[in-house]
Amino acid sequence: MRVTMSTIYTSIQNNLQRLAEDLQRINASMASGKKYQTISDSPVDVGAILGLTQDESQMVQYDRNLDTAKSWLSTTLSALQNITDMVRTSMALANQMATGTYNASQRQAAAQQIQGYIEEVMQVGNTELKGQHILAGYSTDSPPFVEGAWQVQSPVMHLQSGSTGTAVSGGTYTGSASRTYVVEVVSGGGIGVGTYRVSVDGGQTWTSPAVIPAGPAALGDGVEVTMGGTWVAGDHFSISVYRPIQYQGDTHDLEIAIGTQSRMVVNEVGSAAIGGDLGSNDLFQILAQLRGSLEANDPAEVGASLESLRSYESHITSILAGLGASLDRVAMKENISGYLKDELTRQISDRGDTDLVAAANLLSAKETAYQAALLSSSKVMGMSLMDYL
Amino acid sequence: MSGISNILQIATTALLAEQLGVEVTGHNIANVNTEGYSRQRVNLVTARPVPTSYGPVGTGVDVLGIERAFDPFVTARLNDKKSVLSYYQTRSDVLEQVATVFNETQDGGLNELFSQFFAAWNDLADNPTGSGERQALLYQSLTLCDAFNSRANQLVQERANLLQQIGPTIEEINSYTSHIAQLTREIVESESEGRHANDLRDQRQLEVARLSELIDVQTYTPGDGTLSVALPNGLPLAQGVLSFDLSYQISASDTIELIWQGPGGTTEIIDTSILSGGELTALIQTRDEVIPRYQQELDQLAQDLIIAVNDQHSQGVGLELFSQTKGTYQVSDPAVAMSTSLPLGGQIVVGTLQIAVDRDGAPLVMDTIAIDPSLSLNDLVTSINTHPVLGTYLTASVEDNSLKIVANLASDTFGFAGDDSHVLTALGVNTYFTGDNAYTLGVNAWVLNDPDLVAAGQIDATGAHAVGDNRNALALADLEDTPVATGGLTLGESYQSLVMSLGLEAQEAGNQESFYQGLVVQLSQMRDAVSGVSLDEELTNLVKYQRAYQAAARLVSVADELYQTLLSIKK
Numbered sequence: 001m002r003v004t005m006s007t008i009y010t011s012i013q014n015n016l017q018r019l020a021e022d023l024q025r026i027n028a029s030m031a032s033g034k035k036y037q038t039i040s041d042s043p044v045d046v047g048a049i050l051g052l053t054q055d056e057s058q059m060v061q062y063d064r065n066l067d068t069a070k071s072w073l074s075t076t077l078s079a080l081q082n083i084t085d086m087v088r089t090s091m092a093l094a095n096q097m098a099t100g101t102y103n104a105s106q107r108q109a110a111a112q113q114i115q116g117y118i119e120e121v122m123q124v125g126n127t128e129l130k131g132q133h134i135l136a137g138y139s140t141d142s143p144p145f146v147e148g149a150w151q152v153q154s155p156v157m158h159l160q161s162g163s164t165g166t167a168v169s170g171g172t173y174t175g176s177a178s179r180t181y182v183v184e185v186v187s188g189g190g191i192g193v194g195t196y197r198v199s200v201d202g203g204q205t206w207t208s209p210a211v212i213p214a215g216p217a218a219l220g221d222g223v224e225v226t227m228g229g230t231w232v233a234g235d236h237f238s239i240s241v242y243r244p245i246q247y248q249g250d251t252h253d254l255e256i257a258i259g260t261q262s263r264m265v266v267n268e269v270g271s272a273a274i275g276g277d278l279g280s281n282d283l284f285q286i287l288a289q290l291r292g293s294l295e296a297n298d299p300a301e302v303g304a305s306l307e308s309l310r311s312y313e314s315h316i317t318s319i320l321a322g323l324g325a326s327l328d329r330v331a332m333k334e335n336i337s338g339y340l341k342d343e344l345t346r347q348i349s350d351r352g353d354t355d356l357v358a359a360a361n362l363l364s365a366k367e368t369a370y371q372a373a374l375l376s377s378s379k380v381m382g383m384s385l386m387d388y389l
Numbered sequence: 390m391s392g393i394s395n396i397l398q399i400a401t402t403a404l405l406a407e408q409l410g411v412e413v414t415g416h417n418i419a420n421v422n423t424e425g426y427s428r429q430r431v432n433l434v435t436a437r438p439v440p441t442s443y444g445p446v447g448t449g450v451d452v453l454g455i456e457r458a459f460d461p462f463v464t465a466r467l468n469d470k471k472s473v474l475s476y477y478q479t480r481s482d483v484l485e486q487v488a489t490v491f492n493e494t495q496d497g498g499l500n501e502l503f504s505q506f507f508a509a510w511n512d513l514a515d516n517p518t519g520s521g522e523r524q525a526l527l528y529q530s531l532t533l534c535d536a537f538n539s540r541a542n543q544l545v546q547e548r549a550n551l552l553q554q555i556g557p558t559i560e561e562i563n564s565y566t567s568h569i570a571q572l573t574r575e576i577v578e579s580e581s582e583g584r585h586a587n588d589l590r591d592q593r594q595l596e597v598a599r600l601s602e603l604i605d606v607q608t609y610t611p612g613d614g615t616l617s618v619a620l621p622n623g624l625p626l627a628q629g630v631l632s633f634d635l636s637y638q639i640s641a642s643d644t645i646e647l648i649w650q651g652p653g654g655t656t657e658i659i660d661t662s663i664l665s666g667g668e669l670t671a672l673i674q675t676r677d678e679v680i681p682r683y684q685q686e687l688d689q690l691a692q693d694l695i696i697a698v699n700d701q702h703s704q705g706v707g708l709e710l711f712s713q714t715k716g717t718y719q720v721s722d723p724a725v726a727m728s729t730s731l732p733l734g735g736q737i738v739v740g741t742l743q744i745a746v747d748r749d750g751a752p753l754v755m756d757t758i759a760i761d762p763s764l765s766l767n768d769l770v771t772s773i774n775t776h777p778v779l780g781t782y783l784t785a786s787v788e789d790n791s792l793k794i795v796a797n798l799a800s801d802t803f804g805f806a807g808d809d810s811h812v813l814t815a816l817g818v819n820t821y822f823t824g825d826n827a828y829t830l831g832v833n834a835w836v837l838n839d840p841d842l843v844a845a846g847q848i849d850a851t852g853a854h855a856v857g858d859n860r861n862a863l864a865l866a867d868l869e870d871t872p873v874a875t876g877g878l879t880l881g882e883s884y885q886s887l888v889m890s891l892g893l894e895a896q897e898a899g900n901q902e903s904f905y906q907g908l909v910v911q912l913s914q915m916r917d918a919v920s921g922v923s924l925d926e927e928l929t930n931l932v933k934y935q936r937a938y939q940a941a942a943r944l945v946s947v948a949d950e951l952y953q954t955l956l957s958i959k960k
Contacts, residue, residue, distance in 0.1 A: 004428075004921025005421050007914050014910060036494045040485060040899060048491055048499045050885045057504035058869065061511045068515040119722025132857060138846065140518060140857030248856055257511060257863055260870045318603060352494075385925040389932065 013378045019370045023383035026363045029354045031130060035351065036354055049352045056344040059337050066337070068255045070330050073264035077323040079127045084115045084316050087283065089307060094290055094306040097299065104202035104291055104297040110293035115178065118287045122147075122245050125274045135270035136249030144249035144270040145284075150175075151244055152223050153292065155183075155237040156301055164186075164229035169239045170216060171224035178242035181219045185212075185235040195230045202297030240292030245284040247276030256332055264326060273319050282317045395439075396948040399449035400490045403941035406433055406450045407491035410680025410934035413455060417922045418931075425595030427457040427913045427920040429587055456557075457587040463600070464594065465608065467912040468601040472666035475602040479671035481902045483551065484895035485626070487680060491888050499540070500888075501883050502533045509868035513845050514736075514862035518708065523840035530821070530833035535692050541827035544684050551676040555637060555645060558669045560605055562626070563634045565600040566618060569593055573615050577630070580614045600626075613945060622663050624649050644677040679894070685888045689875055690827035691908035693883065696736060697873035698865065699820035702804060703813035706863030707836075710747055713792070717817030717833055718825075719790035720766045728762035733815045734827045737762040740810030743772075745852045746782045747802045752852035754778050760810035766792060790890070793817045806848040816845045819844065894930045905918030 039046045059326055096102065097110050102160070125135055126143040136144035145195045153187040159165055165185065186209040195209040198219055212231070216224035223241055247270055254267040275282030286308040293301035410431050413422040432453040438445035478613040493500050495567065509526040516522050541607040572593040593616060597608055606847060609617040612809040618627040626633055634650040647659040661677070664670040728734040737760065745755040756778040764772070766787055773785035773794065782801050785794045796803055805819045813819050817833070821843070836842045847859025874883035 001914070002918040002921070002926075004917045004923045004925060007917045008919050010910070010913065010917075034494055037484065038492055038890035038895075039488050039494060039888055040895035041494070043896055046892055047885050047889035048492060050498075050888060051882070054500060054504050054881045054885075057501070057508065061504075061508040064508075065511055065515055130516065130519075132516075136857070138855030138858040140855070146575065211687060250853065252855070254857065254859065255860075256515060257866055258458065261867070346846045387926045389928065 003023055008094055008380060012373075012380070013161065015373055016370075016377065019366060019373055023363070023370060024368050026359055026366060030356065030359045030363065033354050034352060034356050037142065037184065041327040041371050045195055052344055052348045052351070056341060056348065058260070059341050059344065063179065063334065063337055063341075066258055066334050067331050068366075069258060069264055069266045071129060072254070072256075073323055073327050075127060075129045076266075077320065079124050079135070080268065080316060080320055080323065082192070082194060082275060083121050083123050083283070084313070084320065087313050087316065088119055090114060090287065090290065091309045091313065094302050094309060097294060098294050098303040100299060102299075104204045107297045108204075111180075111291045111330065113296060114287055114291040115191035117125050118245070118284060118291070119288070121274065121283060124278075125270055133249070134267055135273065137269050139251040140252065142248060144247055145274070145276050146244050146248055147243040149243065150244045152240060153242070154242040155225065155239050156296070156298070158235065158298075158300075159238045160232040160234050163232040163235050165231040167237050167239075168226045168227040168228075169223070170226065171218070172222045173241045175241070178240070179224060179292070180238050180240040180282055180292045181225075182238045182337070183219070183234060185231040185233055186229070188232045188235075190230045191228070192322060196231075198225070201205055202295055227369045238292065238296035238298060240288070240295065242291070244278075244288065246273040247274075247275050258330070261330055264329065266326070268276050268323070272288050273316065281312050283312055283316075286312055393948050393951050395446070395448065396944060396951070399436075399447070400941050400944035400948060401450065402436055402449035403944065404938060406452050407934045407938035407941060409452055411456075411931060413928050413940065414930045414934060418924065418927050421924060423928075426922070427459045427587065427591050427594075428922050429455050429457045432456050447888065454585065455587060455888045456585065456919050457591065459590075459594075461610070463912060463915045464598075467909065467916050468598050468608075469605075469666075469906045470606045470905055470912055471598065472548045472601040474902065475668045476605075476666045476671045476911050477898055477902040479668045480675060481895065481898035483547070483675040483792075484679065484891070484898050485546070486719050487547060487683060488891055489893045490547070491541050491683075491891055493888050496923070498538050499533075499884055500881065502536050503869075507531045507866055510862055510866035510868075513843070514859040514866055516860055517845040517859040518856045520840060526843060527832060527837060527840055531772045531804050531837075534830045534832060537687070537827045541684065541687060541691075544680055544687070545828075548676050548680050551672050552639075552645075555669065555672050555676070557636055558672060559635050562600060562603050562669065563632075565603070565649060566626040566632040567595050567636070568596045569600070569616065569618060569627040570630050572596065574630040574867075575629070575784040576614045581820050588611075588616075601667065603667050605664060615854050620659065620663070621665070622647070622659065623679065624651075624659065625656065635887055645673045647673075650756040651806065656754065665785070670853075683887065683891060684827075688828075690880065690883050690887065691827035691830045692733075692825055693874040694880055695822045696733065696814060697871070697880070698822055699814040700736075700811055701819075701861065701865050701868060702844050703808055704847060704864075705819075706804040706806070706846050706848050707839075707844050707856075708841040708856050709839075710804040710854075711796070711819075711842075712799070712802050713793070713795040714818055714835060715788060715793045716791040717820060718815065723766040723770075723787045723788075723790060725762045725765055727766055727812070727815060730766070731815045731939040734762070734816045736811040738810055740808070741904075742781055742810055742812060743806040743848070744777070744783070745804050745848045746796070747804075747852075748798075749800050750802075753801070753856075754782065754847070755806070755850075755852035759810045760808075766790075770786040792818060792937060794818070804848055804854065851928070874901075922943070 029035055036042050038045055051343065080204055093110055095112060097107055122145045127134055132140035133142065134144070135139070152169045152171060152173055155167040157167065157170050180199055182203055183196055186195045186197055188194055191212050191214045191335040194212045196212055197206040197209045199206045200220065212227050216226045218224055223239065225239060249270050251269050251271065253265040254270065255263040256266050260262045271277040275284045278285055286305060290302060290305035293305055413431050432455065434451050434453050436448040436451040438447050447898050475884050477883050491583065492498065506529050510527040513519070513522045513526050557860060572589055576586045576589045576593065579589065597618065600606060605621060606618045607621065609619070611617070615629045616627070617625055617629070619625045631651070632653070636648045636650060638648060640646045645661065647661055649657045649659055651657060654658065661673050715958055718731050718733065720727060722730050728737050739761050741757045741759055743755060743757050746753045756776065758772060758776060758779070769786040770787055773783060774780050782795055782797055785792060787793070794803070805813060817823060820833050821836060822830060823833050845862035846854055846856070847860045848854045870879055870882065872879055874880050878886065
């Protein structure tokens with residue numbers, strides 16, 4: 001083939017241009033740390049990297065969600081643990097007070113202690129996390145447990161054998177502290193015959209006996225009782241007056257996404273965990289009854305409350321176990337996601353990041369080639385027949 | 390007649406011939422770097438011998454002519470491949486530019502923004518009452534919308550740029566064809582005496598080469614020095630000494646129509662699909678086919694996003710309810726079925742919609758409205774206003790061709806729930822995004838002005854709703870992994886496939902470009918092997934002609950000496 005001037009010069013130019021392009025590309029990939037500068041460099045790899053990056057950022061988000069889940073679960077757990085502690089102390093107290101070795105004034109003091117626990121449980125039940133009431137279901141903006149209006153409870157009856165006495169409590173309480181009225185029949189008989197006396201300190205002091213009226217009898221501070229039937233001397237009953245604590249939240253479970261199509265309940269609904277709904281495991285109700293029995297100096301009823309506390313204790317223990325399991329699950333998820341994130345980072349780096357060692361090697365190889373091309377080109381360009389004519 | 394005068398005659402022809410040789414060599418050397426130049430050479434033949442009694446005696450050398458070294462077949466193939474090369478060069482350039490719009494190898498790409506958008510919904514699900522989370526979500530959404538808008542805008546710009554290049558390219562084509570016709574006229578004139586107009590033919594060949602880089606043409610040489618240049622469908626651009634111009638117009642469907650301006654004012658519209666090579670073809674194809682395809686894919690993705698997010702968002706309720714609200718979409722005619730009069734009316738199916746009314750923040754009533762795609766907006770307004778329960782508390786109306794609902798009392802507010810008819814999505818009521826394509830995608834002004842209206846929760850069957858409710862936010866965050874985009878893909882996957890197919894198309898054009906670059910280099914070398922000038926060869930020729938000239942000159946002096954000798958005999 002004839003080699004002409006344009007063949008020589010064009011090929012020199014093309015070759016140098018190609019090498020310069022290669023050098024530029026290697027340089028850009030080293031300087032930016034990224035293997036590909038545009039999507040057409042390797043569409044398949046770039047597409048795969050996009051997918052992996054999306055997975056990675058999701059993983060980071062799930063990690064953040066797990067943090068939220070963890071703080072909800074652990075705050076709930078510690079609140080319910082506090083309550084469990086108080087339940088156990090109350091049980092110990094009730095256990096002592098159920099025996100006959102304590103007198104009325106000691107039981108009055110114990111009632112004060114239980115009142116303290118009721119207030120404390122309510123406060124714990126209204127625990128907030130970053131301004132949200134965590135035991136209120138979705139109604140996180142207001143405290144789930146509030147004190148209701150004064151309520152006069154139904155009488156707790158202790159009748160002698162042969163007695164047909166009935167008592168219906170009523171009236172509107174006008175006092176300011178919870179209390180329990182103990183009514184004792186002094187001499188038996190029905191309306192207009194029998195006499196009764198009233199104590200507000202568990203039987204330590206009594207009012208002077210009065211005849212059972214037809215219609216409501218005032219016990220004090222607006223509380224009334226209507227007695228019927230035929231009473232036997234020694235019959236007694238107690239009427240407690242207090243403000244019951246009510247649950248104001250809703251019963252929704254708060255879920256948080258902890259993975260693709262995977263959610264976790266991070267709250268406990270206050271009414272189910274603590275009470276305020278007058279259900280069988282309403283701690284407030286149980287404690288209020290215990291307080292009433294203590295105020296009434298009624299060891300038998302204290303014993304009954306102890307049973308209720310025991311059943312509540314096993315109820316809350318199972319809730320605590322569930323929360324513990326959820327926290328374990330969170331920890332496990334965090335472990336897995338940490339590992340997955342590392343793996344994704346590695347894969348993204350494998351596909352998209354410049355392998356500096358390989359790139360540096362390639363750069364020096366191209367550099368050598370470029371220098372060789374420059375050398376040979378200058379040799380070829382320098383040669384001419386003219387030099388010899 | 391042989392003799393000394395014959396020797397002089399021979400020397401004369403030799404001197405003239407070698408001198409011409411030097412001249413032609415000089416011309417070659419002078420044009421060593423001239424584009425399209427074909428090396429020339431003197432065609433020498435032995436002069437006709439004279440018969441003598443000894444037999445025919447030579448009379449020296451004769452110049453038959455000056456020829457150019459030219460291989461029409463290699464040149465035709467070269468032009469052909471150059472045409473394809475410039476097609477792929479242009480296509481690759483345009484695709485690379487479009488690829489920069491979707492360059493996801495750098496930070497801040499749409500892929501990342503998608504992730505951040507859904508992450509923001511997750512954050513809101515973690516803390517539905519948080520105003521910081523709500524602001525962050527709105528900010529992320531605006532960024533996402535901006536990214537869609539600017540990409541759509543860049544694609545429109547890219548098409549406009551291409552259109553700007555098409556006019557000048559056609560003018561260039563017209564100027565080449567008219568040059569070709571003009572050069573043909575000059576060639577025919579100067580070759581009428583049977584001589585080859587080498588340099589004019591080179592020039593014409595160069596014009597043809599340049600023309601074929603712009604548009605794929607076929608050339609015919611009838612043999613009389615004329616040249617015809619025709620489009621692939623046979624319409625001539627240059628025929629003999631005539632040339633025909635091209636022009637363009639934009640069709641009703643916003644595509645380029647090439648128009649051939651034939652003789653006598655006749656015109657013909659050229660089907661651009663017959664073109665396969667050249668820059669103009671690539672410009673038209675990328676403007677009319679390639680970019681619109683990606684525009685359409687981007688619009689579809691934006692619409693999938695809008696529908697998926699709005700469908701879910703309209704099921705929910707924010708921290709506060711509406712005292713009034715208005716749809717973001719307008720019907721073309723309030724009396725026509727909403728399925729055809731709304732831009733997203735196709736979404737509406739037979740179903741029901743629930744509206745809950747609160748009084749002073751507490752649930753009051755909640756009731757159901759039946760929806761049918763054949764309902765017009767007027768029908769819907771009537772069915773709300775005459776509703777036995779809701780009609781008492783709410784008043785619906787058509788305002789600016791959109792649905793407007795207002796609570797009758799200042800103490801009343803209302804929210805939506807359980808819309809399985811998608812009518813809220815189609816009307817843009819209680820929705821998150823506005824618009825129906827990549828260019829119009831935006832965040833609904835209602836939520837933008839009042840972040841508390843971002844619907845993170847849902848209304849219960851009882852009409853109750855609480856601020857800590859995150860059900861709707863969770864469902865919206867789940868959309869990231871839900872196949873809501875066309876083709877059963879998630880939104881992220883759909884975008885990734887767009888990026889990948891664009892990347893592959895750009896890569897393919899780049900690969901074709903380098904392949905044809907290689908072919909063109911090879912064919913150029915083949916052409917140069919025939920037509921190119923080699924300085925060493927020319928220098929050799931120069932010396933060759935110089936020596937021959939010197940020898941011929943010596944012949945003159947020998948003849949002179951012979952004459953001298955002959956004349957000196959008489960002394």
